[in-house]
Amino acid sequence: MQALWMLLASLFFASMGVCIKFAAAHFNSFETVFYRGLVGMAFLWGLTRWQGVSLATRVPMMHAWRSLVGTISLTAWFYAIALLPLATAMTLNYMSSVWIATFLLGGAVLTQARGSPVREQAPLFFTVIAGFVGVGLMLRPSFHHDQAFAGLVGLLSGVFAALAYLQVAALSKVGEPESRTVFYFSLGSALAGLLGMMFVGATPWHWPGALWLLPIGLLAVFGQLCLTRAYAQGATMVVANLQYSGIVFAALFGITVFGDRLPLIGWLGMALIVVSGIAATVLRSRTVPPVPAEEP
Template sequence: MQSLWMLVACVMFALMGACVKVAADYDANMPQIILFRGIPSVVLLWIWTQYHKRSLRPVSWKAHLLRNGFGVSSMWLGFTALSMLPLSTAISLNYTAPLFIGGWMLFFGGTQRDPVRITAVLLGFLGVVAVLRPSLNEDQLPYALLGLMAGAFAAVAMMQIRQLGRLGEPEWRTVFIFSCFVCLTGGLSLVTLGWATIGWPAYAALGGIGLFGLFGQLAITRAFGLGSALLTAVLQYSTIIFAAIIGIIFWDDMPDLIAWGGMALIILSGLISAWRTYSEDRIMRGQTVKSTAK
């Protein structure tokens, strides 16, 4: 049942995406959006670590720098896409990370003959084409490419998170250090671009970004930490569905049948990739146990 926390996380992340759009509509600039995404996580996690006397010293700075370099870049690109594209379209593109991981495994991971990986990559590619074709005009295409780049960068960040887990790095420390990098990049950008003059609706949306993002991060950490890895990975794609519903309600962004089909293909591609990765991890763990026993 702990995996069901992923549904809570999906609702939170869909609402966070909606707040990004609202904040941008009310003239908040991207550095402000990024900064507010990180502040609540930094403050609350720092208080928690001090209360429980937990060390914030990382196991490996190199692994964190790689994770945060790609993860923070993915956030900047993804939030930019969210501010300019229909919510469901942007979220779908941001969730193409498993497609890129599958492609990497096919070409460089020694699984070139794996028909399951090939099927997942082909379905994901068709899904991206279907999402982009009917819903975007020429002015939106560059932002769609940014969304795809966000998915690619997120794929690298996800692989680094797995590496951090293998090194024994706890999830809360990974989230805290990531949030510090988020705040750092947002703050440095504000020095250059300045603080945009905005009203209370924009500040309310910025607050929503931070709070929904924090609650979503805590829920997803609990789901992956205590629940079934496979079920949790499967449930995360419900974010696309929640985002589509929010987009319909608040922006009247009704995807057509082709776009709905594209979202379904992206979700299916992600599910196949998650299942395949989970199966391979189980096989590797089994081989490690047998080797240790010998």
């Protein structure tokens, strides 16, 4: 049953990507981030009241840092989704597992003098190399010149998603409820989106284009709730790795809805990233305790 909840979460997040791509024709990335945060915040406020969970926290700065890195990742991801094939943008964001492996490998190098020989991290090293080879294979053939910057932004979304994951793990360790953590992330993203709109401007609402804004927030919340349920009885490697089914859903949506086409070498690169991400998930489980993944 846990596996089914993870598959549903991945389907919700991929469906959210479809809505973001449609909304991008009418609204900029800051606007979609703002409305995603606003809808999520309203829903989670009601959920925390229903659960009897207080929004008061003993660690406001930890939530602030999680909201900052999470919002940067979210904004970069939304920007990439608007300009890249859906599966490409999704895969770049799912590089977060490989980035975490990179951070762990860097930590091993820095602490080798304290009894953590680098040679013991050889599997992690090859996992990281494989992940970045996959990025090169996927991006080089599938990008037009005007998509290069969007590709870099998409890659950046994976870096900050990794930082957000580590902060979620830290919040879990100090006993912060999932609903409270996601509420403050939604609040932070709404504020950041509003700040961005002050600089780049806001688009007047036009129907039916504005209708895409509501499902973005709702699908994000539903996906997060399914993730929480998937991990409710303890994380397993099968459940953790099923998150990569989101790339499969995104690829199917990209082909059937948007007519996206990737050459064979691009698909090979995507497969290599998925395999390296799964390997990184398995290897990092020995160092970082598994917690519910976040979107992004």
